[in-house]
Amino acid sequence: MLNPINYVHFYESLLERGGEKYVYGNREDSSTKFEINLSVDFYKQNKIGLKYPRNAKYIIVVTHDVDNIYPSLGLIKYYMKRNPFKAFRYLLGRIRGNKRIFLNLKDITERESIYGFHPTFFLLVSDEDVLPLYKNYYRDEAVREEIYLVSKYAELGLHTGYYSFNNLQRIIEEKKRIEELIRGKIYGVRNHYLNFIIPRTWNLLSKAGFIYDTTLGFTKGFGYRNNMCYPYIPFDYEQNKWINIFELPLTVMDRALIKANIDPDMFFDKVKKFIESEAMKYGCFITLLWHNDLLYDPRFKKYSELFWRIIEYAYRNEGVILNGLEAINTWTRNISR
Numbered sequence: 001m002l003n004p005i006n007y008v009h010f011y012e013s014l015l016e017r018g019g020e021k022y023v024y025g026n027r028e029d030s031s032t033k034f035e036i037n038l039s040v041d042f043y044k045q046n047k048i049g050l051k052y053p054r055n056a057k058y059i060i061v062v063t064h065d066v067d068n069i070y071p072s073l074g075l076i077k078y079y080m081k082r083n084p085f086k087a088f089r090y091l092l093g094r095i096r097g098n099k100r101i102f103l104n105l106k107d108i109t110e111r112e113s114i115y116g117f118h119p120t121f122f123l124l125v126s127d128e129d130v131l132p133l134y135k136n137y138y139r140d141e142a143v144r145e146e147i148y149l150v151s152k153y154a155e156l157g158l159h160t161g162y163y164s165f166n167n168l169q170r171i172i173e174e175k176k177r178i179e180e181l182i183r184g185k186i187y188g189v190r191n192h193y194l195n196f197i198i199p200r201t202w203n204l205l206s207k208a209g210f211i212y213d214t215t216l217g218f219t220k221g222f223g224y225r226n227n228m229c230y231p232y233i234p235f236d237y238e239q240n241k242w243i244n245i246f247e248l249p250l251t252v253m254d255r256a257l258i259k260a261n262i263d264p265d266m267f268f269d270k271v272k273k274f275i276e277s278e279a280m281k282y283g284c285f286i287t288l289l290w291h292n293d294l295l296y297d298p299r300f301k302k303y304s305e306l307f308w309r310i311i312e313y314a315y316r317n318e319g320v321i322l323n324g325l326e327a328i329n330t331w332t333r334n335i336s337r
């Protein structure tokens with residue numbers, strides 16, 4: 001059993017540093033550093049000897065948010081000038097929901113299995129979205145088939161809708177949609193656009209039955225919000241109690257790098273340096289979010305290559321690559337020893 005006492009010092013220092021101030025809508029907040037002071041304190045105070053699968057020294061967690069199966073608005077806009085006919089076909093295909101250019105979950109999973117891991121896909125199954133011409137893919141038979149197939153290998157989780165993250169009934173309904181589709185239970189969640197209200201959202205997600213959330217990261221840049229590189233149990237300072245859920249910190253998101261104009265080559269060197277100097281020493285979790293559409297989007301080739309370079313590096317250099325649920329299980333085993 002997990003002993004929350006281990007987390008007390010950890011969380012107290014988090015509150016002192018104002019870590020609870022994260023609210024949704026705060027999109028100006030950015031970071032361009034891997035800061036992990038809090039987890040280093042935690043590591044030293046608790047003298048934990050971490051044991052990871054394959055005797056790895058650090059963990060890469062691979063997650064994909066599935067926002068788009070049909071052509072994205074960004075891609076349609078991109079082709080408007082270059083190839084108006086294609087742009088038009090894509091637009092029609094999005095409206096009709098029959099041009100599945102990003103139905104690539106199986107492809108992604110197969111390529112990843114070469115490195116011996118199975119990722120987490122967070123599925124957006126909400127009825128409405130903030131973007132116009134939203135087409136819900138979860139009712140599409142071809143998409144359902146592929147999701148069901150992939151669920152035999154990969155972990156499936158919920159990508160809570162833009163307007164659903166603050167509504168318990170909707171969260172429960174969306175969770176049920178995926179569980180019916182894959183004929184099994186799901187355990188992990190990430191909110192679309194990283195929408196979150198601390199501590200309310202944790203309480204809702206916990207009530208809906210999730211074991212872990214992995215929403216808290218930066219929408220611009222990269223790094224560890226709250227300077228923590230391990231999963232942690234959140235504390236509800238309003239009700240003065242621990243919340244029954246794990247937060248797996250989100251470290252690097254593809255679109256947040258693009259938004260901050262971070263060069264992929266430069267970033268790769270940065271990640272490598274961080275792994276060599278700190279992640280290996282303290283057994284850090286590095287959670288990656290690469291969207292399924294971005295991995296196949298001609299506009300962002302260098303950013304999809306960046307993803308595979310990080311994977312390749314970790315695979316060859318004492319890392320282990322896990323999905324969200326495996327990462328949480330690994331952590332739980334470590335702190336309950």
Ligand SMILES: [Zn+2]
Binds near residue numbers: 065067159191192193
């Ligand atoms: Zn999303």
